[in-house]
Amino acid sequence: MAKVYTIHDIAIRLNISKSTVSRALRNHPDVSKDTKAAVFEMAEKLNYQKNILASNLASKSTNLIGVVIPEIARQHFFAQALSGIQKVAKEKGYIVMVCQSNEELQEEINQVRALVNSRVAGLLISLSKETDTFGHLQEALDRDIPVVLFDRGTDQIEVSQVTVDDYKGAFDITNHLIHEGYDNLAHLSGPMSLSISQKRYQGFIDALKSSGKNTAEAIVYQCDNLSLDACEAVDRLLSQKKKPDAVFCMSDYMAIQVIKHLKDRGIKIPEDMAVAGFAGDPITELMDPQISTVEQPAYDIGVQAAKRLIMEAESDDRETLGFINRVLPTAIIPRSSTVKKHSN
Amino acid sequence: MAKVYTIHDIAIRLNISKSTVSRALRNHPDVSKDTKAAVFEMAEKLNYQKNILASNLASKSTNLIGVVIPEIARQHFFAQALSGIQKVAKEKGYIVMVCQSNEELQEEINQVRALVNSRVAGLLISLSKETDTFGHLQEALDRDIPVVLFDRGTDQIEVSQVTVDDYKGAFDITNHLIHEGYDNLAHLSGPMSLSISQKRYQGFIDALKSSGKNTAEAIVYQCDNLSLDACEAVDRLLSQKKKPDAVFCMSDYMAIQVIKHLKDRGIKIPEDMAVAGFAGDPITELMDPQISTVEQPAYDIGVQAAKRLIMEAESDDRETLGFINRVLPTAIIPRSSTVKKHSN
């Protein structure tokens, strides 16, 4: 096994003290140029690698960022956001630890605790659909570990948040459906525990209202399981006395499944029923028909959340730094799942 | 900020020594029942959380597992494998750090170095498509950090590997195409730097041979960029003098794109051209037509790789433990993208 060198080894060889080596390595201003040069050279020569554990223990701070997301699979959004987070983290010298809550509160709590225990410098979290209590986040905050929520936030706890304009996205896509001439709209919502479900629902409702539609008649079916209730939902839509002619799904994945089940039943899209999703997953463009969706700046959410987190983590006066609540814009992408041929 | 208690605090309050507290907390056999009980109670009361940094530094070992994968997004396979890894890690008390190489060797090297520097207990790696040098893995091994390769392996370096039977999967799906009556088969391969590309290619070729086909005529087009060359590939397939009637794509994502482009050109699937993928991504079942694919035990790969890694990490005689080369089975899933209606 290869010998692992320490600052001590460098110090001995250079006949200087450990502290000077330590300072030189960190580019501390009051180490002479020559000393630094010598230290770096020797470090290179020995292939010295700083022991981050020791460094962190001594400095009582780490270069770790903990990320907790509901799930990596199935949701391109999180993968994208993660890329943004990792880009920023890398730039600023942080390492990212990613955990999945699997949409379970208990898992989220466990992961946050484990991360806090690993003395992460900060926490980036997208809440699970079960999360309705925030003690675990408070624990982190009490330990002086900043928390930034991204995409799925809450107003139940005061932390910085970076989300997208779910409300406007839903409002706009619903409006798009109305303007395309669809008359009897349905919405497949997500669990109402999620802020994003609420906002998308509200956007849908308000768009109906603003067009003078009777919202009482609007068909809304709540899919608590974000990926598995589509079949049942389709059955319900089709069994309505006044069948909807368009359905806005709260996620792309839901839309994909809905389309499959509709097609299986011989229903033409968008002629018999239009279907729209939400998220801007690239797969929507590859489907047949291509699916109208609401694009989110996923990568950018990650970037901004990470930047903010690191700012808070490195600030020595978090009090006056305060919290931010950044809401990034969404944009609708109308495609053939909602736009009838020859209709334009 | 909430006070963070240490074993020292517990020791003082209980009037015993730090070491006893440390031992009790780790459930060391030779601490009396009563002492343990008292320690646990006090730990609970103070909401004591072990400082993992200090623990790891002192014990010269960590509870961290580093994972490096090409990309999380776009490939359900990795997300699934990751879940398997995380399940095992959790059971055994490890924390998982996930990094993406973005299919770039340099990034892979950087991530491995960073992970080694964080003193991970072991490394789980799925090689990037650029990886043709293995010094970074050797560095880890030299530091006594075990490495287990999963899915994308190599025979260039001696480490344990958990892969799937890519060869047989490709062989079987090609055979399936032949038995369905397709006569002129094409293969869209991945970059030949990847072991999986090679094996899938070889399986394809050998299946042709075993059916007495002329492999010299077989159309093989190599897509180095795993997700972007599909359009070009389709053009090339269609411009062949003897147009292929079936194409086996080395990945599901490739198949999805190929299907889209074929449809855009008015080609019927599978009547005019059959298309098969590889990976068993759940999305293949939701597409229209449903895509024939080769299922991989993604979750299980993660589980087995993680189990083996932890075994190696915890072994005190790695020499005699040796290496394993586990190859998990694949299974073809014939669907309508290759099975003509009324043909059965």
Place this chain on the structure above:
DNA sequence: GTGAAAGCGCTAACAC
């Protein structure tokens, strides 16, 4: 600019 010394919070001999 550099060094000495103390200590981060824990583990691990070794003694009793």
Place this chain on the structure above:
DNA sequence: GTGTTAGCGCTTTCAC
């Protein structure tokens, strides 16, 4: 069983 003593490899006062 339990305590004592040394560290793990680094950072950080505080002198000089």
